[in-house]
Amino acid sequence: MSKKITDENGNTYVQKKPFYKRVWFIVLVVLSIVIGAVSTMGGGKDDSATKVSNSKTSSSTKSSSSSSSSKPKVSAEFTAALKSAETYASTMHMSKAAIYDQLTADAGNKFPEDAAQYAIDNVKADWNKNALETAKTYQNDMNMSTEAIRDQLTSEHGNKFTSEEADYAVQHLNE
Structure with missing residues (x-):
């Protein structure tokens, strides 16, 4: 909400709220905090599965030293x-x-592009299910509506799913 101010000459000016008091800024800050909290606490159950997987891998690579040197840290x-x-x-x-x-976003996790690409290349996910x-x-x-959902799923400013993933989602929406 802006405030109208009239000076001594009768000119009317609109005084806007500072950006840090605007709703969009507050929502952005809260969203950043939530995403940060989720990213720091994510991995509790996954760690044990990763450790089991890593222990199996390390025991199998002990027998052949050439395979352990071919897998970079x-x-x-x-x-x-x-x-x-x-x-x-x-x-x-x-x-x-x-x-x-x-x-990679400055308002997000701020990882370098190569780290983000490594994550995308190695994350195990069912993208159709996510869509x-x-x-x-x-x-x-x-x-x-179904078409609005499809548009939102594939939008550059929305979810950025592929057309195939959006088609899958829309086809299975009412199952």
Whole structure:
């Protein structure tokens, strides 16, 4: 809400709220905090599965030293990017492109592009299922039409799913 101010000459000016008091800024800050909290606490159950997988891998690679040298070590930053990507895919049902953007965004995780690309290349997700879950949310919570859902799923400013993933979601929406 803006405030009208009249000076001594009778000129009327509109004084706007500072940006930090506007609704969009507050929503952005809250969303950033929630995403940060989700990305830092994601991985509790996944860690144990990863450790089991890693222990099996390390025991099998002990027998042949050539295979252990062919598998490069991954930096902590790449591992963190992958864990964040897994969280976004499994809890928020995001698309590959949306996850990549979130990982590299200045208002997001701020990972370097190579770490984000590593995460996208290695995250295990069913992208059709993610598109379907997102479509169900649009249908149930926002009462959107099928075409509006398809447009939102594939939009550059929306979810950034592929056309094939959006088609799958729309075809399976009422099952």
